[in-house]
Amino acid sequence: MEGKMWNLLWTLAVVVVSVSGAVEGKQVSEKENWIQRAADQVKWLPGQPPVVLNQWAGYVNVGEDVGRYLFYFLSESPKNASGKPLVLWLNGGPGCSSLGVGWALEMGPFRVRENGTGLETNTHSWVRYANVLFLETPVGVGFSYSDDPKENHSSGDSITAEDNYMFLLRWLDRFPEYKDRDLYITGESYAGHYIPQLASLIHQRNRDSEQKINLKGMMVGNPSTDQYYDSIGTIDFWLAHSMISPQTHDQFMKVCNFTNCCSPQCNEVYNYAQQVEIGGIDYYAINALACNTDQNGNPLRRRLSQAFKATTKNNPFLGFRAGYDPCVSNSPEIYFNRKDVQEALHANVSGEIPYNWTSCSMDLSWTDSATTVLPLWEELIAAGYKIWIYSGDNDAVVPVTGTIYAIESLNLPITNRWYAWYHKTQVAGRTQWYKGVTFATVRGAGHEVAVTQPGRFLALFKYFLAGTELPPDP
Incomplete structure (x- = not known):
């Protein structure tokens, strides 16, 4: 009923403005926004189960002289949407789609069925507690694109x-009904860059801008944070999980400069560790069964290998950080390339995108990547935002060890010492609370925590929004 009432109000608003004949200034902008909003409504998706909720999808032009169009998908909570916050979700990469990974496989209201034949209800969706906005960013990712073809293949942290x-x-x-609503920015992997960089811009520009963004906090998982700590944390994690030998770990420490990686000698040790000691496992979830497809046979793994040669500057410890596990189903690629799906989403309606939709961009070169975002976290901590950082403890891509090292380097006072937290009757992970940062692990989870431990992840999200202590007992 709530959603139907909003739709009626917007329709009436469009009619009123049209009849009034207002054609100048701010009223034109409001009229255009109302019309575009109505056009963005997703009435029904192909293969959608009989679940009623309000969703919108479409483009927002973020460019000036040259059009740059970012594609979004908003899934509102089916109950009491007006009383719940807005949560922005960003997948990482750089180059991976928040629609194809976040919405379709992790915390959206539906998940794509095998072979892209339709959708099934996601019982662990975040829409239970929030209105979730999925953004495909930057241009060149998913359905997002630029009128300048070169911009679809080159980007960086700053832009x-x-x-x-x-x-x-x-x-x-x-x-506009969301302007005063609490906003939280969330994401995983390379969104460890996107989130503090965006939050810092919001914080700084809110001081002088007429239009304030009501940012309340951030939550990021298995985040790329600091090149040195992430890299050292990787080899320490490998050793602690018997993936490499003590001798190979010693060799890494002798020949690798983790601040300015990497020398031919370091690469040689890395290749030996991969091929001989670690073997054919899924780095994204080390205790899961491997997908039994080698790099040449798995199109996603091959594409990621090609794409990230340009973004990692030959640092092998960062080479896997695509933010998407190639062993996870590629069903979203089938589904979102269907013409009927694109029409329902109002995506690529005029054939603006001269390539197929992919979960992760194949040829997006990255021109600038911060070696650390720790100064930004310090700024945001000092400003008093709610900040939670979590790690799936089975992830060998951006392991929990590196994240702990990065947080500890901030020298924050501990307000609640390390303890096990529970979901239902089982230990769900461990947590430690610092002054300004809450850190939590999710037990048994890989790089995409929502894929491997959806129940525990939904519980973590609920406690994050509430800002309450993770339960220390069953």
Whole structure:
């Protein structure tokens, strides 16, 4: 009923403005936003189960001289949407789609069925507690694109942060009921860069901008944070989990400069560790069964290997950080390349994108990548935002060890010492609370925590929104 009432109000608003004949200034902008909002509504998705909820999808132009169009998908909570916060979700990569990974496989209201034949209800969706906005960023990712073809193949941290900030400003004009709503920015993997960079822009520009963004906090998982700590944490994790020998760990420490990686000698040790000692496992979830497809046979793994040669500057410890596990089903690629699905989403309606939709971009080169985002976290901690960082403890791509090292380097006072937290009757992970940061692990989870431990992840999200202590007993 709530959603139907909003739709009626917007329709009436469009009619009123049209009849009034207002054609200048701010009223034109409001009229255009109302019309575009109505056009963005997703009435039904092919293969959707009989679940009623309000969803919108479409483009927001974040460019000026050259059009740059970021694609979004908003899934509102089916109950009491107006009383729940707005949560922005960003997948990482750089180059991976929040639609194809976050919405379709992790915390969206539906999950794509095998072979892309349709959708099934996701009983662990975040829409239970929030209205979730999925953004494909930067241009060149998923359905997002630029009128300048070169921009679809080259990006970086700085322009991504600016475009994401502009997206929020213009999206909020299209959905003004969210302007005063609490906003939380969430994501995983390389979103460890996107989130503090975007949050810092919001924090700084809220001081002088007329249009404030009501940012309340951030939550990021298995995040790329600091090149040195992430790299050292990787080989320590490998040793602690018997993936490499003590001798190979010693060799890494002798020949690798983890701040300015990597020498031919370091690469040689790395290749030996991979081929001889670690073997054919899924780095994204080390205790899961491997997908039994080698790099040449798995198109996603091959594409990621090619794409990240340009983004990692030959640092092998960062080479896997695509933010997407190639062993996970590629069903979203089948589903989102269907013409009937694209029409329902209002995506690629005029054939603007001269390539197939992919979960992770194949040829997006990354021109600037911060070696550390720790100074930004310090700024945001000092500003008093709610900040939670979590790690799936079976992830060997951005392991829990590196994240702990990075947090510990901030020298924050501990307010609640390390303890086991529970979901239902089982230990769900461990947590430690610092002044300004809550850190939690998710037991048994890989790089995409929502894929491997959806129940525990939904519980973590609920406690994050509430800002309450993770339960210390069953």
